[in-house]
Amino acid sequence: MTWWLLTFSRAAAASYLSHLDTARAMQRTFARAGVPIALSQGMRPKPRLSLPLPLPVGASGCEELAVVEVPDDLPDPAAALRELRAAAPPGLRPLAIIVVGDQHPRPRVLEARYACVLEGDAGAVRAAVERYATEVSVVRERVSPKGRRTLDLKEYVVHAAAEPVPGGTRLSFAIRPRDDGAARPQEFIDLIAGWAEVEPVMRRLERRRVTWRDLPPGPSPGAGRSMSS
């Protein structure tokens, strides 16, 4: 069995897709391109395609990753990439295919870097970011259908910075997942917006760079283990 690590960007209209809709759009792109995906076993086989790091609704992603299992008589990846690009919807763009064997460990996220624009006073946002840097612990409660959970943002969110841009302030930061999960971008944005007393409405949220463990080296954009731009 062969696995493809397909990198792709998600932007413009496609930024507003949910995780499931993005996966569905990617599956549909393969079907339109005539590139087969292996199916799972069982009564209702499903295409074996997954997106290991969900992208928030409303966010664009410069270099996202799809893990795809393809049949052994797989098509030529270079030709497949051309077909996939032609078949993709506006906003989703396949970038590269890295071919790996089925024994290769699945890539795991080390760090994801984000940026967004917050409307409001740049000085206030910068002050909030500086305050975050000096805090030892910033505990927040997350309420979800699964229940309540507290998490310390300081354990996950690093490299926070703010800079003025036309129409607001660009807030950039990185999230490092741990074995027990990760903070969500919106949680950090809400924190900073709250401290800065600006509307917590984010615009132009981007995931600019993801650093993976166990990503095979190769001529992917931002060569080496880091899939950076």
Place this chain on the structure above:
Amino acid sequence: MNAHAPGSLDSCSEGWIPDEVARLLARVTRPGRYTGGEFNLRLKPGASPRIVLSYPDVYEIGISNPGLQILYAHLNDATPAAAERAYCPWPDMAALMRAHAVPLWTLETMKPVAGCDLWGFTLPHELTFTNVLEMLDLAGVPFHAAERGEGHPIVLGGGPAVANPWPLAPFFDAFFIGEVEHRLDEIVKALAAPSRALRLQALLSVPGMWLPGVSERPAQRQVFMAFSSTAPVLRPVVPVLEAVHDRAIVEVMRGCTSGCRFCQAGMWYRPVRERPVDLAVEAAEQLLSETGCDEVSLLSLSSCDYSGVEEALTRIRALRPGVRVSLPSLRIDSAAESLERFAADQRGSVTLAPEAGTQELRDAINKGVDDAQFEEAVRATFAGGFTGLKLYFMIGLPGETDADVAGIARMAGTAARLAKDVARGRARLSVAVSSYVPKAHTPFQFESFAGASVLRHRQRLLREAMPRHVRISFHDVAASLVEATLARGGPGSDRLVEEAWRRGARFDGWSEHFRFALWEDAATATGIELGTADLRSDQTLPWESAVAAGVTRSFLSEERARGARGELTDDCRDGLCASCGVCGAGVEMDVLP
């Protein structure tokens, strides 16, 4: 281990949604409803005229409408026009748009709808009418055609609900009556005139066009006689959000002459026209590639009646491994045979529509299905391994008695017994019961709406008589009351729609949004009584002054009389012409040899 040429990395910062829209998108449910980005979306920058096509419901419903897909594909691919789309914003988005003064935009260009040359609405049914006003208001287009001037789009209505355009007449500049494919070029040309008045004048000369307050004669319903020789839509817009339907659609037949006396579509889309099997199969092959679907639906009002169904089914299945073919409806009188043929392709459950509970009433509505055929169809469903059966009935049909309603429970009992005996309890059985609403241009157009108290009484009877373990669901009587009022409303009924909208009525077809109290208040304010239609068979009916549907008044009256006598009328495909009045002057049945 290999990697394959990535090329340069696209910038994420390109193609941002405009900030004023992005601000709203961040705060609504399912923002992808408002951003487009679908497969096969067309962009024609700089093209003229700019036409916006709308379906007055939420995106997931509207994107699945085949009619809008036909218009979109034809206008963009075969005319100089650029066609864009806008659907009705969900209430959370509508509230934000008003709060931030952001006008309704199109999915293709994110530009305001109000700047287009022509705004076309496909009008599916009466419970979407307040959504039309909602969209006009959100776009900043004056409600009443009389208030629009140079710089405002021409608002054009079409679709099945224009069989009676009166409840919406003042809000539209024009209505197109019937099938529009062969008139699109003329409409686009009319938009080239240098002023709004001249554009409207040019539209008036397009056959099928009815301009409220201007047209002196009813518009003749248009029939697309090139249907059989024209390919269906081969490159439909495919949503990237989950929509209500996810399948490739091949319209194999248009029209139905089964002659069910309650059915407006059966009268409206006459005569029957069939596409050749070769054309259907070629379309299916291309659609599978263009959509990425693995299911092809053979669309029509009654696909089991399509002459080429067997051959089309076999050949489409053979196109590639794993392709399934589905039919949107099965006829009970041939269901057992159909289920055997389609068993491998049908998923999950089967829907059968006996419509009425006794033979007498089924004969009265010309649904010539007998108990033995029903039992055979149910048995075939369960023997075929389907996991569910849904039975569809109506209450409130003309001439219905409590005994007919008891007959529904009896038929459900028969099905429940077969579920136990044949499926050994492994199949679900459910019964859906809607309230009959008399519609324009049908034999029952003169009949009274049963009324809320009668319908509620019969719902209660049915609930009590229904066997245990059979799930039963009813259509909301209050919504049917509103639908009945609008379906046969005459001049002035628009006041009810506008008043209800002003009081907050939106998405009336959605049970979670339908608020009857608003309609009651609107009825009181306008002096319009809900559920009534002041009709006399010796007078011109309101819709007859706007629409010449093709079926004649004498045919409809005769059919009504035959229904009262319990007499069946044959399908004219079987050779006996019922003289409905549709054929002639270039319009005729066009079926496969």
